[in-house]
Amino acid sequence: MDELTITEDVATSIRLHEEGYTSVYVVSQLIWYGEPPEDINAYLTRQSKWAFGYFQLERY
Incomplete structure (x- = not known):
């Protein structure tokens, strides 16, 4: 996991896709x-964190 950003899940997904991996959406109960x-x-705290985290992704 990329822990250099507060939205580490999105940053990690971007890195994996850049390396040629693919992801699959799974619908499951x-x-x-x-x-x-x-x-x-x-x-509001959670929404602010996620919004700021996406701005951090500009470095990718």
Whole structure:
């Protein structure tokens, strides 16, 4: 995992695709998506983190 950005999952995906790997979307009822934010402040914090993380990807 690329830990140089706060959106390490996206950065790692980009690197893997640049190396020629492919990815597959799997539709499954068994996938756990995590827990929702507890309140509006937690929601805004999470959204801000993800938005900033995508700006960090410009270096790729």
